[in-house]
Amino acid sequence: xAQPSAATxxxxxxxxxxxxxxxxxxxxSIKSSPVNVRGGPSTNHQVAWVFxxxxxPVEVTAExxxxxxxxxxxxxxxxxxxxxxxxxxxxxxxxxxxxxPRDGDLVPLYFAPDxxxxxxxxxxxxxxxxxxxxxxxxxxxxxxPHEGFMQASSLFGIYxxxxx
Numbered sequence: 001x002a003q004p005s006a007a008t009x010x011x012x013x014x015x016x017x018x019x020x021x022x023x024x025x026x027x028x029s030i031k032s033s034p035v036n037v038r039g040g041p042s043t044n045h046q047v048a049w050v051f052x053x054x055x056x057p058v059e060v061t062a063e064x065x066x067x068x069x070x071x072x073x074x075x076x077x078x079x080x081x082x083x084x085x086x087x088x089x090x091x092x093x094x095x096x097x098x099x100x101p102r103d104g105d106l107v108p109l110y111f112a113p114d115x116x117x118x119x120x121x122x123x124x125x126x127x128x129x130x131x132x133x134x135x136x137x138x139x140x141x142x143x144x145p146h147e148g149f150m151q152a153s154s155l156f157g158i159y160x161x162x163x164x
Contacts (some may be wrong), residue, residue: 019063025155028070031055031086037078041067048078055128057090057157075158089131091141091157093123093150109148113138120148134162 004026015024035051041064061077062069068085071077073092106122108115113136123129123143129150132140139158140151152158 003010005051017060017063019065021044022060024051025059025061025071027057027059027159028085029090029143029157030058030080030086031084035084037070037080041065041069041079045079046062049076053146054089055090057128058094060085079087089157090128091124091131091155092158093125093127093129093143095125095154107150107154109141109143109146109150111148113140113149115151117149121146123150128145129159134158 009037016022031054032052032130033052033054036047037049037051038045039048056072058070058072060068061071064079066082068082069077069079069081070085073094083108094159095105095107106124109121109123110117111120112118121143129141129143131136132142132147134140134152137153139155139162141148141150143157151162152162
């Protein structure tokens with residue numbers, strides 16, 4: 001089986017994908033539903049699992065021709081065809097400090113980037129929002145009809161460097 005090409009490292013330690021020239025790793029989202037995730041970069045490989053929900057954030061960890069190896073919120077990896085992912089950034093609410101939340105735990109979305117601010121909404125873990133931007137330890141999000149700020153430690157789909 002052919003192996004993915006290694007990413008190129010630029011000055012400053014930034015790696016770029018050998019096919020796209022985009023930063024590696026990087027977060028993207030699942031473009032449609034259903035999306036087959038395969039054990040290798042071709043349709044000859046078995047389907048490992050299927051995304052049945054669009055907009056789920058995933059991390060691109062490798063590139064091979066028209067295929068991208070992705071990692072999901074649970075750390076599982078597989079290959080998807082490049083047209084099935086989107087550069088549109090989404091995040092998944094995962095709970096405080098990226099811990100698996102208990103049933104009934106809700107994560108506050110605040111009016112301003114401050115825990116003393118009013119809460120705009122309480123959001124269940126697993127909900128997907130659109131990422132607006134991040135600064136320091138807060139990210140601005142759109143979650144359904146609500147806009148507000150959430151602590152970066154409660155989100156999957158961003159890197160620490162984006163929240164720092």
